[in-house]
Amino acid sequence: MVDDAQTIGAKPAGDEDLLAAMLEIRLFEDSCHELFTAGEIRGATHLGQGQEAVSVGFCRALRDGDTMTCTYRGHAATLAMGAPIDRSFGEMLGREGGLCEGKGGSMHLTDMSVGALGSFGVVGAHLPISVGAAFAAKYRDSDAVNVCFFGDGATNIGAFHESLNFASIMKLPVIFVCENNLYGEYSPIARTTPIECLADRASAYAMHGERVDGNDVIAVLETARRLIARTRSGEGPVLVEAMTYRQKGHARSDPGAYRPEGELEAWLERDPILLLERRMLENGATQERIDALRADVKQEVESALQQAQSWPEPPVEARLEHLAA
Amino acid sequence: MTVTIRQALNRALADALAADDDVFLIGEDIAANGGVFKITDGLLDRFGAKRIYDTPISEQAIVGCAIGAGMSGLRPVAEIMFADFAAVCFDQLVNQMAKMRYMSGGQVTLPVTIRFANGAGGAFGAQHSQTGENWFLNVPGLKLVAPSNPADAYGLLRSAIDDPNPVLFFEHKNMYNDKGELGDDPQPVEIGRAAVVRAGDSATVVATQAMVRQAVDAAERLAERGISLEVIDLRTIAPLDTETVGASVDKTNHLVIVQESPVAGSWGSTLVSDVVRDRFESLDAAPAIVATDSTPVPFGEAMERAWLPDADAIVSAVEGMLQA
Numbered sequence: 208m209v210d211d212a213q214t215i216g217a218k219p220a221g222d223e224d225l226l227a228a229m230l231e232i233r234l235f236e237d238s239c240h241e242l243f244t245a246g247e248i249r250g251a252t253h254l255g256q257g258q259e260a261v262s263v264g265f266c267r268a269l270r271d272g273d274t275m276t277c278t279y280r281g282h283a284a285t286l287a288m289g290a291p292i293d294r295s296f297g298e299m300l301g302r303e304g305g306l307c308e309g310k311g312g313s314m315h316l317t318d319m320s321v322g323a324l325g326s327f328g329v330v331g332a333h334l335p336i337s338v339g340a341a342f343a344a345k346y347r348d349s350d351a352v353n354v355c356f357f358g359d360g361a362t363n364i365g366a367f368h369e370s371l372n373f374a375s376i377m378k379l380p381v382i383f384v385c386e387n388n389l390y391g392e393y394s395p396i397a398r399t400t401p402i403e404c405l406a407d408r409a410s411a412y413a414m415h416g417e418r419v420d421g422n423d424v425i426a427v428l429e430t431a432r433r434l435i436a437r438t439r440s441g442e443g444p445v446l447v448e449a450m451t452y453r454q455k456g457h458a459r460s461d462p463g464a465y466r467p468e469g470e471l472e473a474w475l476e477r478d479p480i481l482l483l484e485r486r487m488l489e490n491g492a493t494q495e496r497i498d499a500l501r502a503d504v505k506q507e508v509e510s511a512l513q514q515a516q517s518w519p520e521p522p523v524e525a526r527l528e529h530l531a532a
Numbered sequence: 533m534t535v536t537i538r539q540a541l542n543r544a545l546a547d548a549l550a551a552d553d554d555v556f557l558i559g560e561d562i563a564a565n566g567g568v569f570k571i572t573d574g575l576l577d578r579f580g581a582k583r584i585y586d587t588p589i590s591e592q593a594i595v596g597c598a599i600g601a602g603m604s605g606l607r608p609v610a611e612i613m614f615a616d617f618a619a620v621c622f623d624q625l626v627n628q629m630a631k632m633r634y635m636s637g638g639q640v641t642l643p644v645t646i647r648f649a650n651g652a653g654g655a656f657g658a659q660h661s662q663t664g665e666n667w668f669l670n671v672p673g674l675k676l677v678a679p680s681n682p683a684d685a686y687g688l689l690r691s692a693i694d695d696p697n698p699v700l701f702f703e704h705k706n707m708y709n710d711k712g713e714l715g716d717d718p719q720p721v722e723i724g725r726a727a728v729v730r731a732g733d734s735a736t737v738v739a740t741q742a743m744v745r746q747a748v749d750a751a752e753r754l755a756e757r758g759i760s761l762e763v764i765d766l767r768t769i770a771p772l773d774t775e776t777v778g779a780s781v782d783k784t785n786h787l788v789i790v791q792e793s794p795v796a797g798s799w800g801s802t803l804v805s806d807v808v809r810d811r812f813e814s815l816d817a818a819p820a821i822v823a824t825d826s827t828p829v830p831f832g833e834a835m836e837r838a839w840l841p842d843a844d845a846i847v848s849a850v851e852g853m854l855q856a
Contacts, residue, residue, distance in 0.1 A: 325632065370592075376588060
């Protein structure tokens with residue numbers, strides 16, 4: 208159950224809000240894919256189509272003052288926290304109006320104003336930093352929490368161990384969210400990890416751990432609300448394993464040829480947007496309403512992109528700024 | 533009042549904790565035990581468990597916690613027991629802490645201080661004796677501080693904690709008992725300013741930490757022979773105070789650097805490069821670097837002593853340069 212205290216300052220999380228948030232991310236990333244292909248966006252990009260429900264479910268369960276860190280596959284989480292779409296596109300494009308004024312790029316989307324503390328390019332490197340954000344919340348006697356998203360691959364790096372142990376011993380308010388998309392870069396998880404259920408790793412830290420269907424945004428939202436309330440009340444960190452699937456390759460250069468036949472198709476059937484739309488229709492929403500909502504989001508994303516494309520690149524002298532405060 | 537560097541550092545931490553509730557300390561064995569070098573002794577009793585935290589042996593988590601808390605507006609002071617252990621949290625220091633402000637386009641501010649016990653001379657062997665500062669020389673975004681006396685240790689640590697940017701603060705573990713004067717109302721010392729500790733006009737000798745004393749010893753010996761050394765204690769390694777060094781070289785026309793590290797990739801090499809580039813006309817001879825051997829720090833007493841530059845080596849370097 209969600210109590211009143213939990214909902215104060217909470218982000219909108221009705222079915223339509225959730226659908227709009229997931230569509231916004233999907234269309235943003237689809238646009239990014241096209242822009243990369245067209246050579247308009249440079250460098251590496253890591254898309255997360257199919258994983259939107261994890262970011263949206265958790266971030267929409269947060270309230271003002273909470274914080275989030277995520278990985279280089281972090282467009283979804285940053286947008287789900289409320290980063291403006293135009294400035295997010297601007298950062299992808301390296302423009303002056305970008306979230307990080309063109310200094311970060313796809314792998315480092317950051318919007319401190321909405322609690323998106325950063326997207327981190329080194330696997331697992333942000334887990335200790337989430338611990339610090341949670342430490343600050345506790346130090347200040349605030350009941351803010353930090354949600355830390357990372358991939359299944361990060362559970363095999365040393366910073367994971369140090370962070371979960373540290374957070375648990377200090378009872379810090381962190382919700383560790385492992386997005387298990389079944390592949391660490393190009394390798395299926397079974398080839399790199401000797402256990403099947405990554406949530407089991409929580410027990411090594413005397414921490415609560417559980418799994419959730421990461422493609423069912425309602426299930427994610429309910430799990431997130433329950434665990435965030437628990438952590439907010441001072442019961443310490445938790446580890447959640449959200450089972451999901453990366454519909455695209457690891458990076459834009461990766462066609463995903465290592466996938467077994469039929470795997471992608473099966474997961475496309477369980478696309479989180481499709482699942483929510485089906486559920487909304489079952490609950491009485493009309494197809495017209497959903498189509499209209501989709502059209503609205505499409506319009507919003509397209510105009511945000513146009514806005515971002517109208518911004519200039521920062522002057523080259525700007526590269527010397529922002530080193531020191 | 534005459535105090536040790538240990539006492540000066542302890543007082544700086546206490547004064548910073550007293551001045552600002554956002555300052556807190558984390559590190560291994562720093563609370564209940566007062567730190568392996570006793571720098572944080574008594575602070576738990578005075579400031580309580582909310583301000584002084586013992587952590588697991590988890591250097592990545594310690595530095596990451598300092599980063600996360602710093603970007604949330606606190607002023608963390610983390611202790612990494614030995615500078616050598618910077619290697620186990622290198623990613624947090626160089627990829628995260630040093631770059632976050634830049635990568636975020638200035639959104640992130642990191643008022644974080646990381647303290648390290650630095651240097652050789654105490655028979656700690658190769659994995660607990662090296663100086664760590666040179667590893668960070670080509671990492672823009674970090675300030676590197678290395679004091680050599682109690683007043684600077686106090687004043688620079690206060691400045692580091694007050695600084696809105698990340699500062700790596702190196703304390704020479706073999707100098708914690710070194711004594712010096714600390715006023716009743718000690719003041720911060722500006723980061724980025726070298727100190728001329730002895731004026732002279734025959735040659736400029738630049739040193740840090742334990743090498744400052746060797747340079748002063750060499751200066752005293754050479755003074756008997758009518759050679760007057762200007763000894764500069766760099767105090768801060770990044771940003772490098774090339775102005776003070778340059779002004780001295782303009783006067784003495786000779787530059788000798790003394791450092792507790794091998795030559796390759798060191799602050800001494802960087803300083804030589806800067807001076808040769810900017811003051812070539814001022815130099816009457818090629819600059820010299822009196823450095824350690826290019827080996828790990830040896831354990832045995834005689835070998836460790838031989839590995840470290842000393843006043844004899846400085847005297848020879850100066851004499852060689854002036855006779856050339």
